[in-house]
Amino acid sequence: MNPKYNTYYISDKPKINLYIDVKGNKIFVIKLIFIFIFCLILLILFYSIFPTLFIRIKGIGITKKIKNTNGIALTFDDGPNPKYTVQLLDLLKEYGIQATFFVVGEKVVKNPEIIKRMHQEGHTIGIHHFNHISNWILSPFQLKKQLRLTEEVINKYTNEMVMFYRPPWGHFNIFTLMLSKRFNIIMWSHIFGDWKVENCKKTLLDQLRTATSPGSILLLHDCGETPGADEDAPEYMLKNLEIFLKECKKQGITFITLKDKRLI
Numbered sequence: 001m002n003p004k005y006n007t008y009y010i011s012d013k014p015k016i017n018l019y020i021d022v023k024g025n026k027i028f029v030i031k032l033i034f035i036f037i038f039c040l041i042l043l044i045l046f047y048s049i050f051p052t053l054f055i056r057i058k059g060i061g062i063t064k065k066i067k068n069t070n071g072i073a074l075t076f077d078d079g080p081n082p083k084y085t086v087q088l089l090d091l092l093k094e095y096g097i098q099a100t101f102f103v104v105g106e107k108v109v110k111n112p113e114i115i116k117r118m119h120q121e122g123h124t125i126g127i128h129h130f131n132h133i134s135n136w137i138l139s140p141f142q143l144k145k146q147l148r149l150t151e152e153v154i155n156k157y158t159n160e161m162v163m164f165y166r167p168p169w170g171h172f173n174i175f176t177l178m179l180s181k182r183f184n185i186i187m188w189s190h191i192f193g194d195w196k197v198e199n200c201k202k203t204l205l206d207q208l209r210t211a212t213s214p215g216s217i218l219l220l221h222d223c224g225e226t227p228g229a230d231e232d233a234p235e236y237m238l239k240n241l242e243i244f245l246k247e248c249k250k251q252g253i254t255f256i257t258l259k260d261k262r263l264i
């Protein structure tokens with residue numbers, strides 16, 4: 001027997017096995033990672049994206065337009081803001097218009113006087129979560145808490161029953177309809193991108209002028225602190241809104257607030 005050959009054969013075989021084992025383990029780990037990512041994507045789709053698409057496309061459990069009215073509804077999200085919401089309330093008062101505010105609970109806590117004023121001046125106040133957080137990343141328990149805390153803080157300053165809810169960014173998860181069934185979920189018929197200064201300057205006024213069909217729900221923002229928004233965008237929104245309201249007054253267009261006349 002050739003000793004050289006034996007040495008080579010015996011010592012090399014375990015190396016090959018070891019190589020195969022390491023390679024096999026790597027493939028197994030990669031497969032596991034792929035399965036994990038695939039399951040995660042499926043979970044995200046079924047928990048958040050599909051429910052949002054289904055609810056919004058089919059219009060199940062939500063209101064996008066108001067029936068049986070000649071008026072249009074101005075709705076404002078993301079406030080109250082100590083600067084812009086006060087200016088907005090002044091403007092609405094000047095034109096004798098009652099609107100609807102979907103407020104963020106933590107901002108209500110910081111600005112109780114503004115909420116009291118909204119209520120005293122006849123505006124409707126609805127829930128827009130306690131923190132401006134998407135339903136996509138909220139567990140059912142967290143969502144329940146967001147609704148409860150915001151309802152409590154609105155109650156505290158208005159003593160009024162909260163009837164309306166608009167989820168931030170219009171996002172739903174698979175539990176949203178069930179957990180918010182005590183409220184009317186109000187979406188919108190017209191959205192303008194008024195959280196960006198550029199849109200306010202270029203397109204907002206023209207878009208507002210086309211949004212006057214009876215029952216329309218117009219979505220605007222009285223606070224620019226939300227991620228993705230320009231902080232001073234409400235300043236430009238207000239300028240355009242003032243021109244729009246002036247024109248509406250001349251044309252005899254009327255405005256409604258959601259709590260009036262059981263419109264929903």
Ligand SMILES: [Zn+2]
Nearest residue numbers: 077078168169
């Ligand atoms: Zn919002």
